[in-house]
Amino acid sequence: MQLAYGQQGCCMGGHAAPRSHRSTVRGILRVHAVAGAASGSTSPPQPSRPKGKQPPRPPELPGLMHSASMTAYLATQGDLERLLLQWRQQHGPFFEFQVPGSPPVMVVADPEAIREVYEVLQYHKSPRYKDLLPVLGSQSMVMSEGHTWKAQRDAFNPGFSSSFLKTALPGFISCTEHLVERLEAAAEQREVVQLHHLTVLTTLEVICKVGFGEDIDFLSAGRSGPLWTAFEGLGRHVAWFLDNVPLNWMKDLPWNVSKTQRMQQQLDSQLMAILVKRLQEMGISVDRQAAAALAGADVVSSSVASSAGTGASSSSSSSSAAKCPFPGVAAAVSAATAPDTAQRTTLTTSSSSSDAECPFGDTDTGGEASAATEQMMLDSKDILMLAVKLCQKESVDGSLDLEMLLSQMKTFFAAGHDTTAGLLGWTMWYLCQHPQVERRLAAEVAAVLGSSSQPSYQQLSEMRYLNAVLKESLRVRPPVGLLARWGPEGSSLAGYDTSSKVLLVSPYVQHMDTQVWGPDAADFRPERWLEEGGPAQRVPPYSYMPFSRGPRNCIGAQFALLEAKTILAMMLQKFEFEYAGDKPEEVLMSVTAHPKFGVPLRVRRRAQPAAAAAAAAAAAAGAGL
Numbered sequence: 001m002q003l004a005y006g007q008q009g010c011c012m013g014g015h016a017a018p019r020s021h022r023s024t025v026r027g028i029l030r031v032h033a034v035a036g037a038a039s040g041s042t043s044p045p046q047p048s049r050p051k052g053k054q055p056p057r058p059p060e061l062p063g064l065m066h067s068a069s070m071t072a073y074l075a076t077q078g079d080l081e082r083l084l085l086q087w088r089q090q091h092g093p094f095f096e097f098q099v100p101g102s103p104p105v106m107v108v109a110d111p112e113a114i115r116e117v118y119e120v121l122q123y124h125k126s127p128r129y130k131d132l133l134p135v136l137g138s139q140s141m142v143m144s145e146g147h148t149w150k151a152q153r154d155a156f157n158p159g160f161s162s163s164f165l166k167t168a169l170p171g172f173i174s175c176t177e178h179l180v181e182r183l184e185a186a187a188e189q190r191e192v193v194q195l196h197h198l199t200v201l202t203t204l205e206v207i208c209k210v211g212f213g214e215d216i217d218f219l220s221a222g223r224s225g226p227l228w229t230a231f232e233g234l235g236r237h238v239a240w241f242l243d244n245v246p247l248n249w250m251k252d253l254p255w256n257v258s259k260t261q262r263m264q265q266q267l268d269s270q271l272m273a274i275l276v277k278r279l280q281e282m283g284i285s286v287d288r289q290a291a292a293a294l295a296g297a298d299v300v301s302s303s304v305a306s307s308a309g310t311g312a313s314s315s316s317s318s319s320s321a322a323k324c325p326f327p328g329v330a331a332a333v334s335a336a337t338a339p340d341t342a343q344r345t346t347l348t349t350s351s352s353s354s355d356a357e358c359p360f361g362d363t364d365t366g367g368e369a370s371a372a373t374e375q376m377m378l379d380s381k382d383i384l385m386l387a388v389k390l391c392q393k394e395s396v397d398g399s400l401d402l403e404m405l406l407s408q409m410k411t412f413f414a415a416g417h418d419t420t421a422g423l424l425g426w427t428m429w430y431l432c433q434h435p436q437v438e439r440r441l442a443a444e445v446a447a448v449l450g451s452s453s454q455p456s457y458q459q460l461s462e463m464r465y466l467n468a469v470l471k472e473s474l475r476v477r478p479p480v481g482l483l484a485r486w487g488p489e490g491s492s493l494a495g496y497d498t499s500s501k502v503l504l505v506s507p508y509v510q511h512m513d514t515q516v517w518g519p520d521a522a523d524f525r526p527e528r529w530l531e532e533g534g535p536a537q538r539v540p541p542y543s544y545m546p547f548s549r550g551p552r553n554c555i556g557a558q559f560a561l562l563e564a565k566t567i568l569a570m571m572l573q574k575f576e577f578e579y580a581g582d583k584p585e586e587v588l589m590s591v592t593a594h595p596k597f598g599v600p601l602r603v604r605r606r607a608q609p610a611a612a613a614a615a616a617a618a619a620a621a622g623a624g625l
């Protein structure tokens with residue numbers, strides 16, 4: 001889950017989405033959210049002496065600052081990102097806006113200056129991310145900084161590398177097969193499906209299976225399963241206070257605090273049960289008391305009891321926490337067996353930015369892996385298991401920080417489905433709006449897969465047009481809309497004072513820059529990624545950043561792309577889709593950009609696969625694939 005604020009409109013054909021009063025109000029509140037992002041729930045810090053000039057500010061009213069003009073724009077013309085784009089065109093790549101009671105927000109749209117903030121200066125994330133703590137976990141890598149963050153990335157990077165994900169492809173495929181079955185039934189019954197809803201459930205299955213080695217049939221259980229119920233309840237509760245910034249203080253009222261704690265405990269206990277089970281399967285003993293204290297005694301002890309016979313014992317002591325590579329609360333788990341000393345080589349996993357600049361190509365998030373890490377990858381069934389092994393290897397006495405592991409599970413559960421489900425939902429919407437793109441894509445899928453119903457990693461890598469379609473979908477509709485950093489006291493950027501300001505970057509604004517992308521920047525046109533020497537080949541890195549850039553880029557970029565490719569290829573091989581909604585899709589900005597109407601689609605089986613493949617091969621040859 002990423003903290004992103006603002007209403008977004010659909011960029012299809014440049015129409016301005018009609019806005020309801022409610023969504024406008026939400027938009028305004030989110031304007032406050034952006035502006036307040038730096039200060040969390042405390043009062044705005046006192047401005048320090050300016051270091052540098054002040055950036056231009058769009059016209060504002062005394063006392064109301066920009067809230068009046070923003071309200072008017074959002075009510076009549078579009079969303080916050082469109083407004084930011086308009087202001088960028090009028091005022092250049094640095095400008096500032098403000099709403100009463102919140103620190104100034106400086107929008108940075110210059111690619112080189114963004115690189116400075118993200119890679120060179122590495123400004124910290126906004127303290128407001130901490131509002132997501134109940135959902136993401138107190139030690140989530142989304143919010144940690146410095147050494148703690150680096151250690152967390154080092155432990156989890158290998159699991160998100162293409163080397164490991166290649167071996168995990170069967171997991172992606174088996175979850176997608178459930179989706180295909182569901183679509184078969186819909187085609188049979190001529191039912192209209194809410195495609196976005198189905199992709200949410202499928203991506204949840206994938207993160208549980210590939211991430212934590214746990215098979216949960218979300219597509220059958222729907223939204224009634226206990227894990228989903230716990231997550232959704234807590235997510236909605238926390239998002240309310242995030243959305244309603246003027247009422248944010250209410251989250252600290254005693255009854256809200258206890259409600260948050262209760263809901264958080266429900267989610268924690270569900271995921272802790274999975275964690276404890278996995279650790280026991282690995283022969284690792286669990287300190288029941290510590291685990292219960294972290295997640296709720298009942299569920300943890302029952303999960304431990306259900307795994308009786310695996311040698312659970314209380315063996316860790318709080319002193320081991322001091323030796324753990326992850327500073328935090330108590331180390332709650334210790335190895336039943338000593339870690340293989342032969343594998344005690346230095347970790348070479350990297351969390352630097354350079355290895356992840358292009359998640360669409362061969363480079364990846366994992367960096368160089370040592371031989372020992374490579375072996376662990378082969379021996380590990382899922383990302384969690386691999387990270388546990390790496391943590392054990394790095395830890396002096398094999399102790400593990402249970403809270404750190406639980407936090408990353410919560411983080412991946414949240415971040416690992418919402419964003420990718422959005423990407424899939426929006427891509428299907430674009431395909432329905434551009435039948436020629438859909439035909440060319442289906443032709444490529446048929447030509448590459450032939451009669452095979454399970455794509456191999458190699459086959460997915462060969463689908464160049466599919467890659468271009470996903471790149472383009474992420475360009476015109478980046479699921480994470482706005483990224484916020486905090487300018488430290490006394491700081492400046494490109495000669496502008498950034499002291500105690502929110503530094504806001506909008507991937508959408510970067511992606512719509514006609515100077516970079518050409519006059520058709522707003523159009524959905526995957527071909528731009530395949531044109532030799534075309535503008536898309538010369539884009540500066542920070543002009544395309546759906547997964548952000550630099551060291552704090554998305555750890556799950558490769559994961560998300562492999563997942564999206566698998567799901568799209570398997571769906572398009574078997575089915576044709578037609579948009580069944582009454583009106584065009586619109587953006588509903590929650591933490592990410594959701595398709596408001598859920599992408600309702602009519603599903604039909606494709607014609608005879610063999611005949612389709614032959615026709616597709618001919619079409620593909622004609623299209624120059």
Ligand code: HEM
Nearest residue numbers: 142412415416419420423480546547548552554555556560
């Ligand atoms: C299409 C899918 C996705 C998109 C567009 C996306 C986008 C992003 C962006 C823009 C950031 C930077 C946020 C910031 O700086 O404030 C980010 C960070 C992150 N993402 Fe993703 N994400 C996606 C999928 C995933 C998946 C599948 C996972 C995990 C299973 C994941 C886990 C994370 C984590 C843990 C971070 C924080 C990394 C750090 O701070 O070191 N994301 N993502």
